[in-house]
Amino acid sequence: MSKDRLPGWKDLPRGGVILEAGNAREYETGEWRSTICPKWKPEKCIHCLFCWVYCPDAAIRVENGKMIGIDYKYCKGCGICAKECPVKGKAIDMVPENEATS
């Protein structure tokens, strides 16, 4: 959102409260990711969804009960998903930024 589109003080809810539910989605925490990030290896994934449970943000994309990839918009590179992945040899590796998204 560009600066000139932010609302003025008269248009803001009193006391800094947030009235819309679920608007954390608008806050793209992946903007400040660390230098490493998760790389998913679909061929190894058993779709246990441990990564989805443990992810402290909304970086694990799930569809029809299956892991379908990583949403880097919300990934801070904490590595919890890779750490908790129970698969032998891991279905998620933490790698340098350019290797994960290539």
Add this chain to the structure above:
Amino acid sequence: MSSKVALTGNEAVACAMRQIDPDVVAAYPITPQTDIVQYFSQYVADGRVKTEFVTVESEHSAMSATVGASAAGARAMTATSSQGLALMWEIVYIASSLRLPIVMPVVNRALSAPINIHCDHGDTMGARDSGWIQLYSENAQEVYDNTLQAVRIAEHPDVLLPVMVCQDGFITSHALENLVVEDDEFVKRWAGPYKPDRALLDLDRPMTIGALDLQDYYFEHKRSQIEAMNNAGRIVKAVGEEFGKKTGRTYGFFEAYRLDDADIAIVVLNSTAGTAKPVVDALRADGIKAGLLKPRMFRPFPAAELAAVLKGAKAIAVMDRAEGFSAMGGPIFPEIRSALYDVEKKPVVVNYVYGLGGRNIGTKDIKAVYDELAQVAKTGQYSRLVTYLGVRE
């Protein structure tokens, strides 16, 4: 029917709180506020109020619980003094910034160190920039009336700010005085039911309170908080006038006592204004044009209105029962002086810091201030900008 009764200032506040019957009171006892909480807890124990009374382990918790209750949608009150207010500090700012209409009687007492339990205004003057409305009270009647009005002021949709109702520790909090108490039914109608437009317990309309607010929004939220304070004066006046129509006791921003044609005037808060009035009368009897201005509302600061009534004087003494350690006098002094900056014929304005730690101030002390003011008015010059009244050299 209203009734004339004898109560201490603290009893008067507890009586007002009983009649308001707030949903939640969370409080911790501290001298000289203790009676308020003690009497109120008795009302709770006797079933005379429906209030949920929360006994907390500190004032930080008292203010936190009051903020939580208010955010949840309750009419919430607490009360404190001195170190208690100091311990609340972090949450005092949160109450006003979240725009919660909490009412808090504060019984003015000096701050440590050295430890002291007696009256000065260092506690609430320190909180003058915390975003709370501040009302000051000369006697039991005023502190009772101010407490009743504070609920209406705080909860007004154009304000929604917390209010401190201040009175002098021991001097009025523990002194028995005659006052008129309105009947319970009147206060019930006066306060009315509290219907917040937003509440955390309104599960159909969920909201987040106290979220992170950074460079892109914080300033705008502060600006809207400033606007609430800009509105507050108008509401304090309107509520004071409505209260007057219903009880015969009208309130404004201040009381101007024999000030109209005064050459010399004192500005002083709370009980000392009561001490000063007979001095003014005695001076007037001697043909000296002395007057008095007793501010009631210190936050917001009614600069234009104060200037309008003070500008005719030749010399003014602002009396502060608090020291700001700014090295230019007490906290009220620079504000009154600044309010007079734009008037055409500026009065000479000097400062007297008095009564710290409960040091007694009598009519003789006040007379001495007027005598010095008469000299200042005659010469148009002062010898000392700030005087520490009665302190031993």
